[in-house]
Amino acid sequence: MQTIDINKPILDKNDRIAAENRGNFEEHGVFVVNLLASPGSGKTSTILATIEALRGRFGIAVIEGDIASTVDSEKIRDDGVPAVQINTGGVCHLESAMIRRAVDTLDLDELDLIIIENVGNLVCPTDFYLGEDCKVMILSVPEGDDKPLKYPGVFQASEAVILNKVDTMPVFDFNENQFRASVRRLNPKAPIFPISATKGQGVAAWTSWLSSRIEQARAGAEA
Amino acid sequence: MQTIDINKPILDKNDRIAAENRGNFEEHGVFVVNLLASPGSGKTSTILATIEALRGRFGIAVIEGDIASTVDSEKIRDDGVPAVQINTGGVCHLESAMIRRAVDTLDLDELDLIIIENVGNLVCPTDFYLGEDCKVMILSVPEGDDKPLKYPGVFQASEAVILNKVDTMPVFDFNENQFRASVRRLNPKAPIFPISATKGQGVAAWTSWLSSRIEQARAGAEA
Numbered sequence: 001m002q003t004i005d006i007n008k009p010i011l012d013k014n015d016r017i018a019a020e021n022r023g024n025f026e027e028h029g030v031f032v033v034n035l036l037a038s039p040g041s042g043k044t045s046t047i048l049a050t051i052e053a054l055r056g057r058f059g060i061a062v063i064e065g066d067i068a069s070t071v072d073s074e075k076i077r078d079d080g081v082p083a084v085q086i087n088t089g090g091v092c093h094l095e096s097a098m099i100r101r102a103v104d105t106l107d108l109d110e111l112d113l114i115i116i117e118n119v120g121n122l123v124c125p126t127d128f129y130l131g132e133d134c135k136v137m138i139l140s141v142p143e144g145d146d147k148p149l150k151y152p153g154v155f156q157a158s159e160a161v162i163l164n165k166v167d168t169m170p171v172f173d174f175n176e177n178q179f180r181a182s183v184r185r186l187n188p189k190a191p192i193f194p195i196s197a198t199k200g201q202g203v204a205a206w207t208s209w210l211s212s213r214i215e216q217a218r219a220g221a222e223a
Numbered sequence: 224m225q226t227i228d229i230n231k232p233i234l235d236k237n238d239r240i241a242a243e244n245r246g247n248f249e250e251h252g253v254f255v256v257n258l259l260a261s262p263g264s265g266k267t268s269t270i271l272a273t274i275e276a277l278r279g280r281f282g283i284a285v286i287e288g289d290i291a292s293t294v295d296s297e298k299i300r301d302d303g304v305p306a307v308q309i310n311t312g313g314v315c316h317l318e319s320a321m322i323r324r325a326v327d328t329l330d331l332d333e334l335d336l337i338i339i340e341n342v343g344n345l346v347c348p349t350d351f352y353l354g355e356d357c358k359v360m361i362l363s364v365p366e367g368d369d370k371p372l373k374y375p376g377v378f379q380a381s382e383a384v385i386l387n388k389v390d391t392m393p394v395f396d397f398n399e400n401q402f403r404a405s406v407r408r409l410n411p412k413a414p415i416f417p418i419s420a421t422k423g424q425g426v427a428a429w430t431s432w433l434s435s436r437i438e439q440a441r442a443g444a445e446a
Contacts, residue, residue: 039261039345039374040366067346069372090376092315092346120373122262123290123315123344142365142388143263149292150343151262153313165365168394 014128018096021103021131028108031214032116034130036154037138039120042164044072045197046138047115051081053207058112058214063102065094065119072117082106093124096131113214122151133217134159141165145175148182155186160193162206167196237351241319244326244354251331254437255339257353259377260361262343265387267295268420269361270338274304276430281335281437286325288317288342295340305329316347319354336437345374356440357382364388368398371405378409383416385429390419 025032037043044064051060061082064073068087076083084102086094099116106114116132118125126135137158139147142165148155155161161183169176176194183192191209195202248255260266267287274283284305287296291310299306307325309317322339329337339355341348349358360381362370365388371378378384384406392399399417406415414432418425 038263038343038366039370040363066373068375069369071369071372090346092344119346120261121315121344121346123313123342124347140263140365142363142391143261146292146294147262149294150289152291168365168391171391171394 011127014096017100018129018131021096021099024103024108025114025131025133028111029218030108030111030114031217032114032130032132033210034116034118034125034132034135035138036118036122036125036135036158037120038122038140038143041120041138041140041143042197043117043120043138044075046162046164046195047076047117048079049195049197049200049203050115050207050210051076051079053203054113054211055081057211059110060113060115061106061111063099063114063116065098065117067091067119088119092119092121093128094118094130095128099130112218113210122147122154126154126157134213136160136162138162138164139179141168141172141174144172145179145182148179148186152186155183155190158187158190160191160206160209161187163192163194164197166194167199167201234350237319240323241352241354244319244322247326247331248337248354248356251334252441253331253334253337254440255337255353255355256433257339257341257348257355257358258361259341259345259348259358259381260343261345261363261366264343264361264363264366265420266340266343266361267298269385269387269418270299270340271302272418272420272423272426273338273430273433274299274302276426277336277434278304280434282333283336283338284329284334286322286337286339288321288340290314290342311342315342315344316351317341317353318351322353335441336433345370345377349377349380357436359383359385361385361387362402364391364395364397367395368402368405371402371409375409378406378413381410381413383414383429383432384410386415386417387420389417390422390424 062076063084065086070085073083073085086098135158193206285299286307288309293308296306296308309321358381416429
């Protein structure tokens with residue numbers, strides 16, 4: 001019996017365009033973060049805090065992926081940073097062709113960093129490579145410390161894990177040690193950054209890690 | 224040019240098996256809720272609170288859908304209620320064939336209510352009919368009041384909206400009036416139940432609605 005994997009042609013096409021995106025980013029020396037998280041974990045607030053910390057040093061743009069609405073890109077633009085909104089119209093993840101169209105509207109020569117805010121979803125976006133330098137994920141305290149057990153794929157795929165809304169730890173029954181141990185089992189190398197994006201707590205450690213990654217990529221490109 | 228919609232055969236097959244599930248549920252007079260929400264919005268806690276309120280009146284079982292792990296079904300079983308765990312192994316939603324297999328392990332003659340906890344995801348599960356009587360969704364306060372704008376599909380598909388973790392309202396900047404107005408625009412008929420599943424607040428209004436739905440379905444079946 002012949003088995004047809006209907007996902008294969010879609011993923012093959014996605015990877016081909018992602019490789020073109022990758023080439024485009026490298027040519028212009030732009031570092032690209034693919035940011036993954038559930039709805040409401042604070043992706044946009046984390047991006048705003050990151051912009052606040054890095055805007056003097058780097059040229060930054062944001063690509064916002066949502067099923068519908070322009071709520072998030074408006075917040076970023078209000079902050080004076082170029083933002084492109086992608087509405088997937090029901091699709092649960094961003095694909096590389098959507099990123100290619102979004103990137104066409106940006107002036108890459110002016111940029112050092114693009115943050116892609118993926119659709120709020122801990123499952124589907126993990127499988128679609130967009131041409132990014134790295135995936136980073138956010139889990140927020142209210143979501144619970146058991147999420148690495150339930151959504152192992154995204155914890156394995158991410159090069160850094162941001163634990164957001166740590167200021168609400170007293171309100172929720174969140175065992176940080178247990179969370180750290182579960183993440184370690186899935187992904188021993190990824191740093192974990194506890195932050196409160198809206199209050200600023202812990203943001204410096206995360207943006208310092210991100211800055212070194214941007215500068216490493218630059219040094220690599222110039223070498 | 225011929226366009227092939229690769230999703231169509233999958234959805235057709237899903238609907239065919241869902242219709243079989245539907246027939247099976249009706250034959251045994253079992254009311255089935257398909258519960259949709261993001262990761263960490265409190266699906267399992269809401270189910271535990273619902274069991275607590277209804278266990279004297281109805282025979283209840285739970286089908287737990289997760290990418291991985293048996294954390295949730297263990298919690299339900301600890302509570303003395305039959306629970307079947309489905310691990311989708313990476314798939315972002317439950318399908319009707321998975322439900323058929325799970326239902327085969329339950330004694331439907333003993334049951335009045337099955338609650339299906341779908342995979343934590345506000346997007347994909349909406350498209351897959353499982354044979355349920357109704358979809359109910361949970362949004363939790365920490366996720367933010369803008370979620371109806373961003374994930375309209377799930378708000379439109381649900382017959383009731385539970386707003387969970389209302390006890391954390393003082394900690395988060397959640398505008399309940401704005402949230403209610405957004406839900407109304409998408410789904411004017413769905414009742415909204417503000418609850419705190421872990422503290423018990425508001426649970427009675429939700430379980431009273433659910434009880435009448437179960438009894439209506441029964442009355443319809445006996446008529």
